[in-house]
Amino acid sequence: MDVSLPAIALSILLPSALAIYAILVFLYPDTAAFSRRNRNVPTASGGESLLGHTRYGGKVRPRTYDRKLDIAREFGDIVRLTFVNPTVPWRPVEQFYAFNVEDVEFILRNPDIFEKGEEGRAVIGQLLGEGIFAADGHQWLVARKTASNIFKASLFRTHFSADFAHQADVLCSVLRTAALRGSVVDLQDVLLRCTIDSFARLALGTDVGALSKEPAFTNGVHRIQDAARGEEYERMTFPDIPFASAFDTANAIVNKRSSDPFWKWTEYFSGEDQKMLSALRLMDDFAQTLITKKRSEVQASGGKKGPGLEGDGPLSLLDYFLRYENDDGSELTDRQMRDVVINFLIAGRDTTAQTLSWCFWELCHHPEAFARLREEAFRVLGSRNAQCGYDHTKEMTWTTAVFYETLRLHPNVPTANKIPAADARLPGTNTRIYKGDIIQLSSYVMGRLKKVWGEDAEVWRPERWLTPANTLVRESPYKWPVFNAGPRVCLGQAMATQEACVFLSTVARKFDVELWGEDEPRKWGVWHPQEEKREGRYSVGLTLGMRGGLDVKIRERA
Numbered sequence: 385m386d387v388s389l390p391a392i393a394l395s396i397l398l399p400s401a402l403a404i405y406a407i408l409v410f411l412y413p414d415t416a417a418f419s420r421r422n423r424n425v426p427t428a429s430g431g432e433s434l435l436g437h438t439r440y441g442g443k444v445r446p447r448t449y450d451r452k453l454d455i456a457r458e459f460g461d462i463v464r465l466t467f468v469n470p471t472v473p474w475r476p477v478e479q480f481y482a483f484n485v486e487d488v489e490f491i492l493r494n495p496d497i498f499e500k501g502e503e504g505r506a507v508i509g510q511l512l513g514e515g516i517f518a519a520d521g522h523q524w525l526v527a528r529k530t531a532s533n534i535f536k537a538s539l540f541r542t543h544f545s546a547d548f549a550h551q552a553d554v555l556c557s558v559l560r561t562a563a564l565r566g567s568v569v570d571l572q573d574v575l576l577r578c579t580i581d582s583f584a585r586l587a588l589g590t591d592v593g594a595l596s597k598e599p600a601f602t603n604g605v606h607r608i609q610d611a612a613r614g615e616e617y618e619r620m621t622f623p624d625i626p627f628a629s630a631f632d633t634a635n636a637i638v639n640k641r642s643s644d645p646f647w648k649w650t651e652y653f654s655g656e657d658q659k660m661l662s663a664l665r666l667m668d669d670f671a672q673t674l675i676t677k678k679r680s681e682v683q684a685s686g687g688k689k690g691p692g693l694e695g696d697g698p699l700s701l702l703d704y705f706l707r708y709e710n711d712d713g714s715e716l717t718d719r720q721m722r723d724v725v726i727n728f729l730i731a732g733r734d735t736t737a738q739t740l741s742w743c744f745w746e747l748c749h750h751p752e753a754f755a756r757l758r759e760e761a762f763r764v765l766g767s768r769n770a771q772c773g774y775d776h777t778k779e780m781t782w783t784t785a786v787f788y789e790t791l792r793l794h795p796n797v798p799t800a801n802k803i804p805a806a807d808a809r810l811p812g813t814n815t816r817i818y819k820g821d822i823i824q825l826s827s828y829v830m831g832r833l834k835k836v837w838g839e840d841a842e843v844w845r846p847e848r849w850l851t852p853a854n855t856l857v858r859e860s861p862y863k864w865p866v867f868n869a870g871p872r873v874c875l876g877q878a879m880a881t882q883e884a885c886v887f888l889s890t891v892a893r894k895f896d897v898e899l900w901g902e903d904e905p906r907k908w909g910v911w912h913p914q915e916e917k918r919e920g921r922y923s924v925g926l927t928l929g930m931r932g933g934l935d936v937k938i939r940e941r942a
């Protein structure tokens with residue numbers, strides 16, 4: 385009988401391939417092929433055979449943090465997810481969600497073992513470069529030491545206080561216009577503009593002009609014919625800030641990468657790689673303009689770094705970094721300075737503004753807490769127009785409790801990945817971790833676990849932060865890692881708390897705030913006609929913003 389070679393090959397190869405496939409499916413029913421098989425850690429539900437959780441991130445994205453919470457409730461302190469590795473398919477990526485306080489403490493106390501890692505930098509490096517957020521080891525230490533200079537206590541009292549008070553005044557002027565016109569205003573947008581203006585002045589010595597008291601600026605009011613709502617209303621709008629829009633675009637793209645191991649290809653085929661490049665170009669140009677200006681100031685003063693500033697007032701972050709030299713004695717390059725600018729603008733802008741937005745959202749849902757905050761502001765500050773200084777904010781324990789409680793339920797950095805640089809054992813769950821695994825911590829999940837916070841864990845209750853003597857409760861930062869903890873604890877924690885107290889106490893004394901349009905589907909990851917069944921009021925990004933913003937109506941108080 386004459387049997388051709390391809391037919392023989394087919395008759396042998398096809399069954400063999402099918403047999404191998406069947407064995408692999410049997411061995412890896414819910415994990416990526418070739419995952420380690422005896423890790424003594426439960427595997428999260430939602431995994432597919434041979435693919436593991438590779439397609440899972442995209443599916444649960446609109447309620448991603450709540451899905452992590454479901455997983456924590458179902459599987460406990462530690463759970464594993466596996467992903468196909470696009471570059472080395474026979475070595476899948478294994479990720480562990482770690483929710484045990486003791487494990488979290490061990491991880492955060494040892495940033496030299498639990499690094500940001502090369503994999504992390506591959507995802508965020510295009511945006512953050514070699515700046516403090518992405519750096520490890522010596523590079524991180526240097527960035528941290530230099531940056532620490534602007535967070536000295538003496539600056540909080542004087543320089544920061546004056547700037548926040550000025551910015552709160554600009555904020556009130558804009559809110560007053562909105563109140564007079566009866567316009568809807570996106571408070572999150574306004575707060576983002578406040579924090580970028582303030583932080584750019586304090587840290588970079590420049591004015592971005594994102595918000596202004598000028599009448600022409602606040603005249604941006606548009607009548608909106610809203611077919612869906614069947615009504616017409618006025619919305620207050622503001623000029624675009626190209627840097628901020630570019631950052632938002634880059635942030636959104638970078639964040640999608642964390643749930644897509646094939647992001648390079650996805651971006652290539654969707655054209656998002658080009659969108660990313662043009663956003664980066666715009667941000668780089670913004671940073672370069674600042675750097676060139678600062679360098680020419682230095683030159684004009686005969687090479688003295690921080691011209692006219694030393695002795696006359698505090699130095700900006702850029703001045704400090706211009707003074708810094710690399711190990712070989714060379715000055716920081718423009719590229720290094722660019723990374724400083726971008727990293728700190730990101731840290732200073734989104735975090736505080738978004739948390740303040742969540743504070744107002746919670747306060748609107750809890751009028752009695754809002755009234756107590758207003759009462760505290762009048763008691764500490766005396767009058768409606770008195771400026772709120774640093775020492776005042778230290779007396780505002782209820783306002784601080786509101787800020788902390790809001791961060792507990794809406795932590796601005798909801799998850800963080802760490803990559804072990806060496807094998808280790810997590811002490812709380814006795815879990816063996818291998819070099820190259822990914823450990824994900826989640827303040828969002830920990831903040832809502834009954835095991836960590838008690839039966840009322842999901843209830844927003846600022847009282848939990850106050851002692852009977854009305855002082856602030858000092859919680860372990862490992863139970864509440866919203867500002868990170870250990871050697872890499874947030875450098876801006878005190879600054880953000882001070883800024884929040886100034887803005888909250890100033891707005892509360894002058895205005896009533898009412899939520900508007902909360903029932904719009906675009907504001908929810910999962911929308912449902914019944915309010916209690918809606919989920920994902922947040923946007924999914926590097927930081928926890930409010931999806932669709934925070935629309936409010938303002939009424940000025942007498």
Ligand code: HEM
Binds near residue numbers: 517
């Ligand atoms: C509500 C406000 C804020 C929250 C919730 C917050 C939270 C955090 C978190 C969780 C980290 C660790 C991030 C990571 O390693 O992945 C961090 C780091 C950092 N934050 Fe904040 N932050 C806030 C405001 C600020 C502000 C206003 C600044 C001012 C510049 C700032 C500066 C920094 C810096 C420089 C780091 C890096 C520290 C290091 O790696 O050594 N943060 N912050």
